[in-house]
Structure formats: C-alpha cells, structure tokens
Amino acid sequence: MVPLFVITVLATLVLWPRDTPEPEQGPDVPRYHGTVTRVLTEPCPPAAEVPEGTPGGSRGPCGTVTVKVEQGPDAGRQVEAPVPAGPGAPTVQVGDKIILVELVDPADPAAKSYNIAEHQRGKQLFWLAALFAVAIVAFGRWRGLAALAGLAASFAILLGFVLPGIGAGQPPLLVAIVGSALIMFVVLYLTHGITAQTSVAVLGTLGSLVLTGVLGTLATAATHLTGFGSEDATTLSMFQRDVDLHGLLLAGIIIGSLGVLDDVTVTQAATVTELAHANPGLSRVQLYRAATRVGRAHIASTVNTIVLAYAGASLPLLLLLVADSRAVSEILTTEFMAQEIVRSAVATLGLIAAVPLTTGLAALVTTAGRGGVVADRPTAPTSRPPADRDDALEALSGRAGNPPPPAPARWPGPETSTDVAW
Incomplete structure (x- = not known):
C-alpha cells in the first residue's frame, strides 16, 4: 500500500492546479433579505395572441408583494415587488x-426597483445538516465522527x-482517478482504521476504479458520446470553451462510482474477516465461495x-419518453439518453468486478x-454423538457441571468484536 499511496501523492502534486483561471466577473446585482408582509393578486392584462401550437404557459400570477427589507440602504422600509x-x-x-434583488435602470441610475429572487433557506439547511450529523454520531459514535471527518x-x-x-485544463479522467484514489486513501483509513482489512478494501476499490475508467473510455468511444448531452454541459462550454466535456463525462462516471464501490469493497473485506474468525478452519476457497454468495x-x-x-x-429526462412523440428506440439512442x-452500465460493471476482486484479495x-x-x-x-435430553437442557440453561472447552486461539471471545476498537 505504501508505494500506491506515494504514487497517488506524487500524481496529486504534479496535477495540482497552479494557474486556475479567474471566473469572469459579471454584473454585481445587490441581494438583500426581507420578509413578506402582504401579497395582493389581481387579474393579468390580456396577452397578445400567439400562433396556435407555440410553446408557452399561461401568464401570471399578477399583482404586487409588499416586503419589509432587512438589509441594505432601505433596511426597515416597506418596498413593493x-x-x-x-x-x-x-x-x-x-x-x-x-431574498430581494435590486435592479437599477441604466438610463436613470436613481430609479431602482426590487424583484423577489428566491426564499431564504440558510436556517433550514443548517438544522437539516445538524440533524444529519447528530444522527450519524449518535448511531456510529466514534466511527460516525470519523465518517463525518471523511x-x-x-x-x-x-x-x-x-x-x-x-x-x-488538466485531463479530466486522470484528475478524477487520482482524486478518487486520494479520497479513497483518506476516507477509508480514517473511517475504518489502518488495518489489513481496510487495505484490502482500498486495493479492491482502486482496481475497480481503474477498470471502470477503462470501460468508460471504451463505451463512450464506441457510442461516439461528446459530453454535450446535458444543458449544464452546454452552458459550461460557453463559459469555458477549452474544457474537455468528453473527459468530464468520464470523470463524472469515476467519481460517481467511488461512493458505491467503497461500500461493496468494505463489506466484502469485512465479510471474509468475520467468516475467518467464526470458523478458522475454512480454506481460502471456502472463504471465497461463502463471501461471494454474500x-x-x-x-x-x-x-x-x-x-x-x-x-x-x-x-425530467425520463419524462421525455412519455412526452416526446418520437419512437422510444429513437429517443434512447439520442446523446442525452445514451449518456x-x-x-x-459502466458503473454497474465496475461494481460487479469489485466483488470477486476484493473477496479474492x-x-x-x-x-x-x-x-x-x-x-x-x-x-x-466433525460429527457429534447424540446428547441426552437432560444434558442438553442443562447445557442450554447454563448449569452444566463441566466447563466448556477452551476456544481456539483465533476465535473471538464472547464479548469481543472483530471490528476495530476506537
């Protein structure tokens, strides 16, 4: 594991972004918090007629909203939007x-108006995140705290x-593999401890990630995917014209697979360890077969x-299968559905390969x-001689006269766990 970790760290240093382009500065629209005090709706004025079949929804609702501004130069005042x-x-x-946005008329900077942008969600998100963290720590204890750190x-x-x-401008696929490997080393060892069992899970995850990258490269090349299969990718290409959207698609597959892969690899490594502790006489083949069934x-x-x-x-993408009048086969072969x-498919194939690889290791x-x-x-x-009914009942009740035979050296005690002690 040490050479793999050193290679990951060196690759991270080589690929570390040093000349990150500064984001383009757009117009700074002031945003202020406020509280709605009155909502007045009214009928919308008649709209101009449009040709039949033109897409568009009904206008409205119309009216004005009175808001008490809490920030900015108009703090404490009532404004209308x-x-x-x-x-x-x-x-x-x-x-x-x-949240209010302040709009200024370019022709008359003294004239300004307010529009409602969205709801304030900071407090709700804070309490949801706090509940999330408390639940993880309450159930997982120290390991839950380590999971939050990971x-x-x-x-x-x-x-x-x-x-x-x-x-x-670095190659997205290479950056995704190196970044995923770095996340894997930090998170798995931090959460599950520095043990041989964790090292097996790391090796299985790393091997499956590389296989997923190879399969993703072959699949996207065979299907001639360009990476422009979503509106987000098209919008990104307008802001950063030199971004490799095909590589970005592969990077998304790698990072998306990592979260499921470490779940499977950790489970398989723990299953083999528990089976070996439960029956130290199992051979490698027996351990492999039993854990593979799990x-x-x-x-x-x-x-x-x-x-x-x-x-x-x-x-929304899947709803096109119902809303679009084209044949299903034609929709499925378009860029956005094929992506x-x-x-x-690639994430599932990498996941399936993780089971035999991790179990064998x-x-x-x-x-x-x-x-x-x-x-x-x-x-x-070994076969046991049939026991007398009274002896069996006495053994089950814990009043047997003879103490039980000593457990094998590899057998865990009744109160010990094969899990890592924190």
Missing part, C-alpha cells in the same frame, strides 16, 4: 423570508483539487440502487500465515 411569475418562480405568502475530507479534495484541476446478494440490491439513483436524478445508459490476506494443510484443504465437519 411584482408577484414572481414564470417557470420556477417561487410562491410567496405573508411571513415568508425571501465526508469533509472528500469535499475538500473535490473542491480543492479535482474541480480546480479540471478547470485549469456479495451476490449485495450486488443484486446495489444494481437496483444505482439505476434508481440515476433515474431519480434524471426524472445516462452508458453511465449506469481478502481471502488471501486473511489466511496468510496459516499452515499449508489448513489453508489449502477444506476441513470436514
């Missing part, structure tokens, strides 16, 4: 905390290295999780140091 209208406009009621480290690496590196059940549910996660994030299909590491006979030859179960 039009009722928000149009697609995505917020619905306001008396007592709502909203989450903070993940965001720090994404915001400090991956996104600025891609914005600086992995199959895990994969069967996780595959559905991946597809539903992508579907939930792309519901989601490739993303889901865990079986090798767990049985390392055993005698050759125990490690390579399955142990036959």
